[in-house]
Amino acid sequence: MIKFIFALILLFIPLLASAQTFEKTVLIAPPKENESRYFYVPFDVPAGAKSISINYEYDRANGANVLDLGVFDSHFAKDKSDMSGFRGWSGGRRNSIFISENEATNGYIAGKLPSGQWRVILGLYKVAPEGASVMIKVKINEVEAAARQQLTEEKAKVFDFPKRRRIAPPTANSYTWFRGDLHTHTFHSDGNWTIKGILDYAQANDLDFVGITEHNTFSHHTEIDSLAVNYKNLLVLRGEEVTTYGGHFNVWGLPKNELIDFRITPKDVSRLRVAVDRVHQLGLMASINHPTALCGGCDWSYGDWSVMDSVEIWNGAWDFQDEAALKLWDALLQRGNRITAIGSSDTHSPPLAENKNGLAIGIPTNHVGMKQLAQNDLLAAIKNGRVWISANPTDYSLEFSAFNGSRINIGDLAANLNNKIRFDCQAKNFPVGATVSLISNNQVLLKEKIERAEYVFAKELSGEKDSYFRLEVRSETGAMLAFTNPIYIQIKK
Numbered sequence: 451m452i453k454f455i456f457a458l459i460l461l462f463i464p465l466l467a468s469a470q471t472f473e474k475t476v477l478i479a480p481p482k483e484n485e486s487r488y489f490y491v492p493f494d495v496p497a498g499a500k501s502i503s504i505n506y507e508y509d510r511a512n513g514a515n516v517l518d519l520g521v522f523d524s525h526f527a528k529d530k531s532d533m534s535g536f537r538g539w540s541g542g543r544r545n546s547i548f549i550s551e552n553e554a555t556n557g558y559i560a561g562k563l564p565s566g567q568w569r570v571i572l573g574l575y576k577v578a579p580e581g582a583s584v585m586i587k588v589k590i591n592e593v594e595a596a597a598r599q600q601l602t603e604e605k606a607k608v609f610d611f612p613k614r615r616r617i618a619p620p621t622a623n624s625y626t627w628f629r630g631d632l633h634t635h636t637f638h639s640d641g642n643w644t645i646k647g648i649l650d651y652a653q654a655n656d657l658d659f660v661g662i663t664e665h666n667t668f669s670h671h672t673e674i675d676s677l678a679v680n681y682k683n684l685l686v687l688r689g690e691e692v693t694t695y696g697g698h699f700n701v702w703g704l705p706k707n708e709l710i711d712f713r714i715t716p717k718d719v720s721r722l723r724v725a726v727d728r729v730h731q732l733g734l735m736a737s738i739n740h741p742t743a744l745c746g747g748c749d750w751s752y753g754d755w756s757v758m759d760s761v762e763i764w765n766g767a768w769d770f771q772d773e774a775a776l777k778l779w780d781a782l783l784q785r786g787n788r789i790t791a792i793g794s795s796d797t798h799s800p801p802l803a804e805n806k807n808g809l810a811i812g813i814p815t816n817h818v819g820m821k822q823l824a825q826n827d828l829l830a831a832i833k834n835g836r837v838w839i840s841a842n843p844t845d846y847s848l849e850f851s852a853f854n855g856s857r858i859n860i861g862d863l864a865a866n867l868n869n870k871i872r873f874d875c876q877a878k879n880f881p882v883g884a885t886v887s888l889i890s891n892n893q894v895l896l897k898e899k900i901e902r903a904e905y906v907f908a909k910e911l912s913g914e915k916d917s918y919f920r921l922e923v924r925s926e927t928g929a930m931l932a933f934t935n936p937i938y939i940q941i942k943k
């Protein structure tokens with residue numbers, strides 16, 4: 451009997467592991483221009499801990515203070531130069547998070563809780579001139595009911611999108627033009643989609659690929675991997691929106707649980723290059739997001755776009771910020787740079803009646819010319835510029851190519867030309883009254899109104915200098931309906 455009681459006590463020790471609380475208030479001064487924007491607060495985790503809850507509070511000072519939250523475990527690299535020990539990031543979305551062996555708040559990584567010194571990482575998005583006083587509370591072996599409830603509610607969200615008959619991607623000029631959105635957010639960062647909601651919506655709306663690009667975390671990878679196998683026509687990319695306080699960039703197709711370091715100080719070009727080099731080492735691409743967005747730290751502060759592989763010229767519904775990005779891109783093309791333009795929705799919420807900020811996936815849509823739908827083919831085609839972009843997945847059809855003895859596609863470079871070249875365009879289903887423009891070297895070479903559902907032109911030009919040729923289709927009011935990446939022509943010297 452005594453033995454039995456002893457065994458019972460042993461059995462209950464882990465379950466009764468005592469709760470411990472760590473509380474600390476730190477005063478954060480506004481960072482100087484070149485200073486790190488990350489502040490680490492260490493705390494100790496004892497052996498055998500079952501859960502860690504973190505709560506932080508500070509005076510928002512009417513928006514003058516905005517501090518982001520993340521966590522590193524005891525495998526944190528002391529020189530802060532790699533992502534060892536990374537356990538998640540929630541930006542400014544949440545005040546309370548938890549991590550346990552089997553589950554964690556969205557954005558955080560569940561799993562073993564190694565003992566030793568962990569760190570809260572605070573991201574200093576905005577700090578008032580007088581500084582910010584931050585109270586951090588860490589609880590070991592006690593999860594706040596509200597944090598657990600939030601996770602349960604997010605997991606239980608169901609979005610029921612109507613299924614439609616699928617329209618297969620069209621084939622033209624030796625490629626199938628697969629359609630996709632490369633920039634979306636779920637509960638794993640600051641979005642209000644579930645991953646299943648994104649996949650259901652993309653599949654029901656004729657998209658062939660979708661990138662789920664959470665801000666500064668990989669907590670969505672496991673769920674993507676377990677769900678994506680159920681969507682046979684959809685290529686799903688594990689993405690990260692590498693979110694710095696001086697601009698954002700997307701990376702698609704990351705290996706499982708791989709994170710690109712986001713701790714780059716605005717304007718620190720050399721540090722940016724280290725991150726981009728890492729992306730290239732992985733065989734992936736780095737793509738600037740919304741370079742001219744006016745949301746405080748969203749615009750690109752790292753100068754020259756040409757160190758990057760592509761740039762999101764069209765973000766969500768077309769507006770003046772996209773117009774500004776288009777101008778900058780065209781200026782780069784005029785200087786001989788051949789960075790690919792892409793577009794994506796950057797949707798954070800489903801397009802539901804009760805949600806004013808909801809945005810459909812595929813607004814706008816990338817049409818990427820590939821032989822087959824596979825991650826490597828997709829990245830290679832984007833890098834090559836074999837992309838045109840339209841306001842939505844299936845309303846419009848646009849074919850643009852050149853002919854000089856052989857067919858030259860969007861993104862291709864036709865070298866050593868010494869004679870005339872013909873440009874062919876076929877545009878279908880655009881609204882009557884829309885305008886097609888052929889643009890080269892800051893000049894509009896042709897501008898025509900569309901007068902019927904099917905519009906065609908063939909224009910012969912003789913090149914005098916190296917040039918790019920791209921198409922835009924705009925509505926009567928000037929809103930962008932579609933545009934292509936250029937065809938590049940090099941003249942024989």
Ligand SMILES: [Zn+2]
Pocket residue numbers: 691698739740748
């Ligand atoms: Zn962004």
Ligand SMILES: [Zn+2]
Pocket residue numbers: 633634635691796
């Ligand atoms: Zn985004």
